[in-house]
Amino acid sequence: MANMTLTPTQFVPEASKEDEVPAIGATIESRRHQIFPRLTEQEVRRLHRFGSVRTYHNGVRILEAGHTTFGMVVVLSGRIAINRYDGLGNSAFITEHGPGEFTAEVSQLAGRPSLVNATAVGDVEALVISAENLRALVIAEAELGERIVRALILRRVNLIEVGSGGPVLVGPPGHPRLFQLQSFLTGNGYPHTLLDPKEDAQARSLCDYYQPTPDDWPLVVCPDGSVKxxxxxxxxxxxxxxxxxxxxxxxxxxxxVGAGPAGLATSVYAGSEGLSVLALEQRAYGGQAAASARIENYLGFPTGISGGALAGRAYVQAQKFGVEVAIPAAAARLLCDTYPLRVQLADGTCVQGRTVVLSCGARYRRPSLANIKQFEGRGIYYWASRIEANLCRTEEVILVGGGNSAGQAAVFLSGHAKKVHMVVRGEGLKATMSTYLIDRIRATPNIELHTHTEIVALEGDEEGLKQVMLRNNAAGTEKLRDVCRVFLFIGADPNTDWLGDCGVDVDPQGFIRTGHDVTKAQCRANFENGIYPPDQPERAALETSVPGVFAIGDVRAGSTKRVAAGVGEGAQVVSQIHAFLANLPAAR
Incomplete structure (x- = not known):
C-alpha cells in the first residue's frame, strides 16, 4: 500500500466547485439558529477567561481542513468565511461567522483536525480557545455550554447530510472493501464522499494518475491531500x-476496552469524576447496539431512539469530559505480570492503566457455511444500517435470527426491501423476542416468518451473492431462492480469547466471571486440588479474578444482554474503581 500526497488542482476541472452543494441540509434548515447561534456581548466576555485574543489579516487561512487542530474560535470583530473542503480541492461555501459567532464542530472537543477551511474576511480579531479549555468551558458554563455542544453536534449532522467534507472514497460500486470503509465511517458518524471512476471526472483523473491495480481499491483521499x-x-x-x-x-x-453502551457509560461517569480515561474501540463507538434501528424500551425515550443516535450522544458526552477515544484500536493482549496493567494493541502499541474495564462485548457469530467469508460485504451482512438498506431497495432479502436485534432489523428493512424473509430454526419468536416486536412483525405485510428453517448453502460469483438454499427441517424440504442480500442476527461469541496472558477467569462459554462467581470458582478449584482452607476473599461485584481488572456488559458472565443493563453496569463499576484506587499502596 503506497501513500502519496497530491496537488489538489491536478484533479479539479475548474478552480473550485464553489457552492455546488447547499450549505445546509434540507432536513435541518429550520434549525439554522441552533447551528449558528450568536452569543451576546456579555456571554462573549464570560468566555475570555478560557482563551486568548489574536488578530488575523485579510485572506489569512485561520483553519485548514485536515491539518489544523484547535478548540473554538470566537469572532470579536470582522468576519470569518467557512468552506467545506476535501483533499481533491473541492470547496463549498457554508457560512460567514460575524461578531459573537464561532467556529467548531464535535471533532474539536477532542482537538481533532478541522473538517473545514476558515479564512479571514478583512481584518479579524478573535478569541482562540484550545480543545482542553473548550471542554472546561462547556462544563463550567452549563447553559451556554449546552447551546455550544448542540451547535457542534448539528454541524456534524449537517456535514454528513450534505455528503461533503472528510475523506473521498474512490472505487467501483459494490466493491467489498469500499463498502466496509463506508460502513466504518458511517458507524463513526464521519462525513465522507463516494466517487465512481466511471461516472466522475475527478475520480477518473485520479485513477489515471495512480493507475490502481485490482488490489489497490479503493483509493482514499484524506482531507490533508494524502492518497492511500x-x-x-x-x-x-x-x-x-x-x-x-x-x-x-x-x-x-x-x-x-470496548466503546459499546457499557464502555461509553464507564467513560462518561469516570471522566466526569476526574479520572483520566482511555477508551479503545476496534470498529465503531456504540458496538452492536449502534446497529439497532430503534430501541423502544430504553428508559426516558417513549417514542424510541436509534442505537446510533444513543451511542452518538454518549460519544460526545465522553469527549466533553475529556475521555481519549481511540478508533479503531483493537486490543490484542492484556498483560498483568507487572503493575500498572498493560494493554497491547494489534499494532504493537502498549498502553498502561491503573485499572482496566473489559467491555469488549462479542463477535458476530457466523453459520457453518463453507463459503460465507467470500460474500461478506457482498451479500452477507451482520447489521442493518441505512447503507445496507439502500442496497436492497425493491429486492427480497433474508434475515436470520429471532432475538430483539433481529426483530428491530426486520421491521427497519421492511421499509426498504420488497420483502423480508425472516428465518428461525425454532417454532416461533415468543421465547426469544419482546412481545411488542412480535406484534409489529405480524402487522407488517412484507415480513414473512419461516420457522424450523435454516440456510444450508450460498451460491454466487466474484460479483457477490446470487442464491440461497433454505431447508425446512420440520418438512425435510429444501428451496433455492434468488436472493442477493442476507442479514445474520444469530448471536455472538464473547470476545475474550485475547485475555489468556493475564489469566482472567472465564466460564465454559468464554464469558468473564466477576464478583461472587470468581470466589466460588476459585474455592471449588482449591477444594478439588486439596488446598485448604478453600475460602477466598470476596471480590467487588464487577471485578474479575485479576485485581484491578473489571468486566461489564455482554462479555460478563451472567449479565443481562440489554442496552440499559450494560449502561447500568458501566456506571456501577466506577464506584468500584474508586474503591480499588483508594486502597492501592502509596508507591503504586
Whole structure:
C-alpha cells in the first residue's frame, strides 16, 4: 500500500466547485439558529477567561481542513468565511461567522483536525480557545455550554447530510472493501464522499494518475491531500485523527476496552469524576447496539431512539469530559505480570492503566457455511444500517435470527426491501423476542416468518451473492431462492480469547466471571486440588479474578444482554474503581 500526497488542482476541472452543494441540509434548515447561534456581548466576555485574543489579516487561512487542530474560535470583530473542503480541492461555501459567532464542530472537543477551511474576511480579531479549555468551558458554563455542544453536534449532522467534507472514497460500486470503509465511517458518524471512476471526472483523473491495480481499491483521499491505496480502517483512522498517537509512558486511571453502551457509560461517569480515561474501540463507538434501528424500551425515550443516535450522544458526552477515544484500536493482549496493567494493541502499541474495564462485548457469530467469508460485504451482512438498506431497495432479502436485534432489523428493512424473509430454526419468536416486536412483525405485510428453517448453502460469483438454499427441517424440504442480500442476527461469541496472558477467569462459554462467581470458582478449584482452607476473599461485584481488572456488559458472565443493563453496569463499576484506587499502596 503506497501513500502519496497530491496537488489538489491536478484533479479539479475548474478552480473550485464553489457552492455546488447547499450549505445546509434540507432536513435541518429550520434549525439554522441552533447551528449558528450568536452569543451576546456579555456571554462573549464570560468566555475570555478560557482563551486568548489574536488578530488575523485579510485572506489569512485561520483553519485548514485536515491539518489544523484547535478548540473554538470566537469572532470579536470582522468576519470569518467557512468552506467545506476535501483533499481533491473541492470547496463549498457554508457560512460567514460575524461578531459573537464561532467556529467548531464535535471533532474539536477532542482537538481533532478541522473538517473545514476558515479564512479571514478583512481584518479579524478573535478569541482562540484550545480543545482542553473548550471542554472546561462547556462544563463550567452549563447553559451556554449546552447551546455550544448542540451547535457542534448539528454541524456534524449537517456535514454528513450534505455528503461533503472528510475523506473521498474512490472505487467501483459494490466493491467489498469500499463498502466496509463506508460502513466504518458511517458507524463513526464521519462525513465522507463516494466517487465512481466511471461516472466522475475527478475520480477518473485520479485513477489515471495512480493507475490502481485490482488490489489497490479503493483509493482514499484524506482531507490533508494524502492518497492511500486500499487502506485499513486503522490507516483511515490515523489520517482523520480518530486514532491518535498514544503515549506509551502515560499511566491512565482507567483503560476501557470496548466503546459499546457499557464502555461509553464507564467513560462518561469516570471522566466526569476526574479520572483520566482511555477508551479503545476496534470498529465503531456504540458496538452492536449502534446497529439497532430503534430501541423502544430504553428508559426516558417513549417514542424510541436509534442505537446510533444513543451511542452518538454518549460519544460526545465522553469527549466533553475529556475521555481519549481511540478508533479503531483493537486490543490484542492484556498483560498483568507487572503493575500498572498493560494493554497491547494489534499494532504493537502498549498502553498502561491503573485499572482496566473489559467491555469488549462479542463477535458476530457466523453459520457453518463453507463459503460465507467470500460474500461478506457482498451479500452477507451482520447489521442493518441505512447503507445496507439502500442496497436492497425493491429486492427480497433474508434475515436470520429471532432475538430483539433481529426483530428491530426486520421491521427497519421492511421499509426498504420488497420483502423480508425472516428465518428461525425454532417454532416461533415468543421465547426469544419482546412481545411488542412480535406484534409489529405480524402487522407488517412484507415480513414473512419461516420457522424450523435454516440456510444450508450460498451460491454466487466474484460479483457477490446470487442464491440461497433454505431447508425446512420440520418438512425435510429444501428451496433455492434468488436472493442477493442476507442479514445474520444469530448471536455472538464473547470476545475474550485475547485475555489468556493475564489469566482472567472465564466460564465454559468464554464469558468473564466477576464478583461472587470468581470466589466460588476459585474455592471449588482449591477444594478439588486439596488446598485448604478453600475460602477466598470476596471480590467487588464487577471485578474479575485479576485485581484491578473489571468486566461489564455482554462479555460478563451472567449479565443481562440489554442496552440499559450494560449502561447500568458501566456506571456501577466506577464506584468500584474508586474503591480499588483508594486502597492501592502509596508507591503504586
Amino acid at each position: 491505496r486500499n487502506p485499513s480502517n486503522a490507516d483511515v483512522g490515523r489520517c482523520l485523527g480518530m486514532l491518535p498517537e498514544l503515549d506509551e509512558s502515560k499511566v491512565w486511571d482507567v483503560i476501557v
